[in-house]
Amino acid sequence: MSKTDAPPGGAAKSESAPARSLILIGNPNVGKSAIFGHLTGVYVVVSNYPGTTVEVTRGVAQSKEYEIYDTPGANGLVPMSEDELVTRSILLEQPDAPVVQVADMTNLRRALILTSQLSDWERTGALALNMADEAASRGIHVDLKSVEKLVGVPVRATVAVRRSGVREIAERSFEGRPFQLRIEFQEAIEKAISDITALLPKDMRGKRGVALTVLSGDETIFPWLRNQTSQEVVQRLEAIREHVRVQFPGGVAAVINTERLRRIDAIVAQVMRIRDTAGNHVLALVSSWATHPLKGLVVVGAVLYVTLWFVGLFGAGTLVDFFETFVFSQFVSPFFIRLADAILPFPHSHVIEPVNWTLSLPLSALHQVDLFTVARSVPSTTYAVTDGVSLTWWQTTARVVHDFFVGPYGMITMAFAYGFAIVLPIVATFFIIFGLLEDSGYLPRLAVMTNRLFRMIGLNGKAVLPMVLGFGCDTMATMTARILETKKERVITTLLLALGVPCSAQLGVILAMVATISLTGVLWWVITVAVVMMLVGWLAARVLPGDSSDLVLELPPMRVPQFGNIIVKTIARIEWYLKEVVPLFVLGTALLFFLDLFDALGAIRSFAAPVVQGWLGLPAQATEAFLIGFLRRDYGAAGLLQLQQHGLLDELQIVVSLVTITLFVPCVANVFMIAKERGIRTAIWMVVFIFPFAFLVGGLVRWGMILTGSG
């Protein structure tokens, strides 16, 4: 594909371009580009439409017989956006080119608005009712023969992503049949149409379309009209428009649209049947509840409950137990310990410890079914140098290398074990849930629900949600720069994000810990984090002047998630996560290894003891979790999860550590980001504020729970 500044219109055609053209037109997100991709060959040109930032793609059909234009999505031919203006301009530049209107079969009503306007403009072509598979799965049946009779052009059901029906409909568009979905309006408007068309050149195509565009109040048509007629004609057209306008105080465009829709609704009722299925009922119910201010909270609660069970109990419980206790502790780590002992000999003996793994299936937070147990005695990472032996230089070096790989802070025994045995099962289950939310169409509804809460603190949901719901690696800086429209929002967002809104991957591990505590503990965590975020956000909103911009999201129809899509999305996320995160786990473990090697870890533990053990009431080992939490918060959370799973944290300590790690400083990558985007001073200020703040709040929660008897 090549990108040029050449205009996409017919005047810029090269000599080698085919003489015929075909224009793809349709509402946004109906699959035009998929159809374009299937029809065209290798040579495709993407260029900005002259005077705009809108890109138009054109290419040569694989048969080499015609050129194809992929226009921007348009809901109508009276432009409401730059995209729609460009689409109409292309139609005007190529009056004889057939049009393939690509429509979403599940939203026939929206499509037929455009079809009727193509009729007004006397275009020829065909209608592709795309996403036929989607329609079928939702019980929607469209009588194609009746539609073809009504619209006048060839009609075909297509599934663009499977290429079904695509070539056929493109070929049939050259039959020259005109779109004939003509809508008759009330007398005053029809009279005005007639008066306008009488003033237009006899050979002008689409005079009715021109007339309706003028009457709708569109000004953008006039430059073209002046070229086609004269200034005098344009002035007379404006006079007719004004004469009609005073008869309709609510606006002529509104009247035209209403009457058009009334006729289209009648057509849709005639040609479309929706099979009443239980699935449709459920989807309709969920969809209607999902954005309701109160009922939506029920849906959010249900989603969270399922997530907590699946991620926290099954993922962090059954799967982590399997990978960590059975796979790593019983096989992988012992294998590599023995291998290291064989390759790097120095006189020592490992402690042999029994490792029992039980396959358990969780039924609830309190109940599980134990199926069977596998017990093995294996060498642990703990060892003792043979008594009375003084190690040579080579043996000491071998020992260091040995410990680097299979010691307590070894690459295999800790970095890979954490990465593959602990974090991976948790994030994998979390990603499955995410795939479900995405594929079902619920995700934007969740954004709408959360936005209501964010508006209370003067923040736009679109500022934070993409980061929370997405991966958040680069999002903080570039997101605040790109999508936030006001400085106020950018500052609040940076502050709140720096306070520690976890991205989805980190949230997965945190949720795994949340699943192990009682409802009281969960409430303490949720309320503490929410209060902190809202307090800081509220204060910032008061202090910083300016308005927040609006969150505008298109809500796709809800649908039953497809198993295949969820698998694909989950694997894509896992693959990316492993490539991105495991190296950081290795780096973090290496850091701990060297700190331990030079006896610095003990010193750090002692230094941090007044805060970690005294104020937060956590065991000394939690210091390491916070230390590696600087690198990646999910790594730190995984460390805390390990302590919890080994019984070293009681419920009070879990809640305290959860609150602290949630509010903790951002990952080091994000700190560098702030430094790069906002300056080193801002980055330092944020770390200096957040670091003690997180520990302060963690300690306050601890004492709050003790004093209220919750802990």
Next chain:
Amino acid sequence: MIVCPLCNKEIPQDAEQCRTRCPMGKNCGLIRCPYCGYEMPPESRLVKLVRKWVGTK
């Protein structure tokens, strides 16, 4: 052409690749929606193969 799961807009092909400014890595490889900022991983060869196996669009 990918449709953003959050804002439901089509992400233009040349806007797909994350233009990262993260100093921790040259290419994080994520796809970012230019309209809402939502990030998601691209489909690698392995993922495309899996998609073929499960027979999904």
